[in-house]
């Protein structure tokens with residue numbers, strides 16, 4: 560008889576919707592589903608449902624194809640700022656940040672100093688915001704992302720932009736890694752991780768204990784555009800999380816997104 564774990568995993572790795580997700584994420588979702596359903600068919604359905612809740616709404620395949628098509632048109636003479644803006648506009652979450660990107664990074668570096676080694680956790684399309692980050696020369700940029708199509712696109716862009724660093728295909732819940740960074744961006748990501756696995760937000764922040772500055776942001780409007788007390792809810796969450804990892808919390812004066820910096824409390 561076929562091994563149920565192999566059966567469920569094969570169902571996910573051959574699915575056109577989920578085969579781009581890091582293998583460790585498919586394995587952990589398989590184990591989660593099999594802990595709840597004995598029959599492999601039921602477990603596969605539950606695993607797909609779980610992945611759909613976490614990833615179904617983020618970026619549609621059409622937008623990803625458009626990202627790669629735009630990158631195909633780029634060459635040495637391309638205006639990369641313009642190309643990046645067209646790519647960021649493809650998704651509502653990054654499009655919504657575009658008007659505030661410059662103010663966000665200006666306020667951030669004014670607060671903590673410009674980074675030398677920047678880690679972008681669950682980066683999504685954020686590598687295409689590089690031009691707004693105004694990183695100092697020689698600063699390395701490392702992006703972690705679960706979707707191989709986004710990783711591939713980010714790496715293509717980093718080469719075009721001549722930016723030292725790389726994007727890495729990984730599931731930060733199973734393996735947050737040990738990346739040498741002075742600043743970690745965790746932008747609009749903790750609610751997604753928590754949805755994938757309860758407790759994952761705290762685990763990730765603990766795993767970043769060697770990083771002096773952790774920048775955590777949250778959306779203040781739902782994807783439908785409604786404000787539903789999200790700022791207050793997320794401010795409560797990050798206040799609790801920062802206390803749990805003994806870090807101080809600073810809220811940056813940025814409109815349109817709740818942006819916070821978590822630093823080690825002075826001894």
Ligand SMILES: C[S@@+](CC[C@H](N)C(=O)[O-])C[C@H]1O[C@@H](n2cnc3c(N)ncnc32)[C@H](O)[C@@H]1O
Pocket residue numbers: 584617652653680681682683684685703704705706709729730731732745746747748751752755
């Ligand atoms: C809401 S988006 C935010 C993207 C980016 N940080 C930003 O603010 O523009 C969440 C991103 O996290 C990625 N992601 C979700 N779970 C992940 C995981 N377990 N490991 C790595 N990346 C993950 C998703 O694929 C998506 O690109």
